[in-house]
Amino acid sequence: MDVNFKLSEWEQRLQGNRVITMAPEDSSEELKGSLCIVDAKALYDHLSKETAGPSADKRTGLEIQVIRQSMSAINSEVRWVPHPRMVVDGLTKKGANMNALYDLLDTGEYQIVDEAQAMEEKKLEREHRGYNKR
Structure with missing residues (x-):
């Protein structure tokens, strides 16, 4: 929608759109961390492993790496539902x-x-x- 949008600047563009959650102080440290919740089992399998998987699709592999990098930046883990x-x-x-x-x-x-x-x-x-x- 924005003709001036650059993919390399997506994080800065979305800086003000962060989601905040709250948990009681006595919650476990795991609960206080960020969670990426997905319902796509194949995506979960790829993200929960260190490799991009056996996918022949290079774009999918790159997208998985971008997601993994973003999750790492906010100290997030992936969970499947x-x-x-x-x-x-x-x-x-x-x-x-x-x-x-x-x-x-x-x-x-x-x-x-x-x-x-x-x-x-x-x-x-x-x-x-x-x-x-x-």
């Missing part, structure tokens, strides 16, 4: 599941579980519903 638990889906996609957003707005709380636990819950749900059998 299943698609139904991504609160912003309803703000970015037509017909998205709004339950996670409604739960957050109703309670003021958002819980992230261990990735292994979330994957197991997802597997059990698929088995219960009887689809996506492997």
